[in-house]
Each structure stands twice: as structure tokens, then as C-alpha cells.
Amino acid sequence: MTIIIFVLVLWYGGLFFQSFFLHRYAAHQVFTMSKTMERITFILTWFFQGASYLSAYGYGIMHRMHHAYTDTEKDPHSPSHDDNLFAMMWKTKTIYQDINEQKIAVDARFTKNVPQWKSFDAFASSRFSRILWITFYILFFVAFATSWWQWLLLPITFLMAPIHGVIINWFGHIYGYVNFKMKNTSKNLFHFDFLMMGEGYHNNHHKYASSPNFGVKWHEIDMTYVIMKLLNFFGVIKLKVISK
Structure with a gap:
């Protein structure tokens, strides 16, 4: 049970910071926060993504390119x-x-205001950092794994961020339903996105890329947005007002 909880914490913790910080803040800037809070969020992203840490700068620019060139040969x-x-x-x-x-x-339009912390990214993306996290994950499994099948979950801890990415960027353009007819293949993976905390409403997001809430219909609950509303209420972030 300890291993299952550990993997779930890494899954949803890493997913939240990928969605909240890398996607909605770095790429789309649907909210603002102080420089101090931004630095804290960099560190928390590294803590939860661990071995698969992604730079806000690289992710933010690449995701903007994805929106500009969706389903063309220039799409990353x-x-x-x-x-x-x-x-x-x-x-x-x-x-x-x-x-x-x-x-x-x-292109300059893809780099405008994308957050960057070069010295921290150099460390967090380094081979040393990734090996450190991988070693920690292995030792955790050695200490707490109680069955052979639990070891099958270990590779997921190494590749958490790429797995999150491929679920949306591959399957989110092949399977699911659409609320909006678009000139691209984006789809909503789930009617209620229990797995990807709102990222699965990919068709909605391509329609309203600047909206902090990826849900549109009543059942499309965006859990990342729910948490963002709480953070906005307590003054940790400031959501921008976007009309659909």
C-alpha cells in the first residue's frame, strides 16, 4: 500500500505542477504571482517531478509552438x-x-515573458539531479515494496513527466469526444478527468487557450483550476479575468 500511495503522490503532484506551473503559467500566463512564489514553484516542480523534471522555459516555448502549429509539420x-x-x-x-x-x-512571440531560472534549471535538469532522484526511488522501493508486481511501477517514477505528456499529446489527439469543431485533431479524453486533473479536456483547451479553466460543460470538472481558485482566494496567485 505504501508503494501505491508513493506512486500516486508522484503522479498527481508532478501532474499538478506540470499543469499549474509549466502549462498554465509558463506557456499561457493565465495568472500572475510574485517572483518569490515563482521561485518556490520552480523548486516544488523539481521536488514532485524529480527524475523527469521539465524546465518551464523549454516547456513554455514548446507548448506555444504546439498551439501555433497544431497538427502541421512544425508541431513539436x-x-x-x-x-x-x-x-x-x-x-x-x-x-x-x-x-x-x-x-x-x-520566434520572439514564443519567448515573451516565459519564466526562466537558468542556474536552477541547470541543476534540476542535470544528470546528477536525475540520478539522485532515481537512486532515491529505488531505495524507497527496496524499503517498502511488499510484492514483485509493485516493482513494475518503478519505471513510471523515472518517466512521469513524459508519460503525462504522451497521454495528452498523443492520445488526446486520437481518442475522445469534441465540444468544438476545430481545424485540428484535439479531443477531450474524459467526460470527468479523474486521471489528468483537467489536462484531458484538450479540445476545450485548444478552443479557449487563454482560459484558466479547461472544463466547459457541467461535468467537466477541472481539478487544477479548482486548486487555482483556492490559491487565488488566499492571494498566492492572481487569476486573470478571461471571458469565453
Whole structure:
């Protein structure tokens, strides 16, 4: 039971900060927060994503490119132009690294106000940091695993962020339903998004990219947005007013 709880904490903790910080803040800037809170959120993102930590700078720019070039050959990740999900993941990884390492020219519209903490990203993305987290995960499993099948969950802890990404960027463009007819293949994966905390309402998000709430219909409860409303109420963040 301890292992299941541990994996769930990593799953939903890492997912929340990917959705809240990397996606809705870095890429779309649907809310503002103080510089101190931004730095704290960088650290919390590293803590929960661990071995699969993603830079807000690289993620933010790449996601803006995804919206600008959805389902075209310039899209950093699209089932329409990648043979399989592994090919898409590799292409995404390469583009993400090239952005972070400034190996490719990026249009200024994609970099505007994207948060960046170079020194922290250099550490959090380093091989040392990733090996440190992987070692911790293995030792945790050694200490608390009570059955052989629980070890099958260990690779998930290493690759949590890429798994989250592929669920939305691959399956969210193939399976599901649509509320809005778009010039792209985006779909809503779930009528109630219990798995991805609102990220699964991908068709809604492509329709209203600047909205902090990815849910549209009454049953489309966006748990990340619910938490953001609480953070806004307590003054931790300030949600922007967006009319649909």
C-alpha cells in the first residue's frame, strides 16, 4: 500500500505542477504571482517531478509552438506527423533540449515573458539531479515494496513527466469526444478527468487557450483550476479575468 500511495503522490503532484506551473503559467500566463512564489514553484516542480523534471522555459516555448502549429509539420508533437508515440516522444525531447540549449532560433512571440531560472534549471535538469532522484526511488522501493508486481511501477517514477505528456499529446489527439469543431485533431479524453486533473479536456483547451479553466460543460470538472481558485482566494496567485 505504501508503494501505491508513493506512486500516486508522484503522479498527481508532478501532474499538478506540470499543469499549474509549466502549462498554465509558463506557456499561457493565465495568472500572475510574485517572483518569490515563482521561485518556490520552480523548486516544488523539481521536488514532485524529480527524475523527469521539465524546465518551464523549454516547456513554455514548446507548448506555444504546439498551439501555433497544431497538427502541421512544425508541431513539436503531433500524431498526424509522427509514425508512433515513441517517435513523437523522441522528437519532442530533441526539440525541448534544443530550445533549452539555444541550439535553434525561436520566434520572439514564443519567448515573451516565459519564466526562466537558468542556474536552477541547470541543476534540476542535470544528470546528477536525475540520478539522485532515481537512486532515491529505488531505495524507497527496496524499503517498502511488499510484492514483485509493485516493482513494475518503478519505471513510471523515472518517466512521469513524459508519460503525462504522451497521454495528452498523443492520445488526446486520437481518442475522445469534441465540444468544438476545430481545424485540428484535439479531443477531450474524459467526460470527468479523474486521471489528468483537467489536462484531458484538450479540445476545450485548444478552443479557449487563454482560459484558466479547461472544463466547459457541467461535468467537466477541472481539478487544477479548482486548486487555482483556492490559491487565488488566499492571494498566492492572481487569476486573470478571461471571458469565453
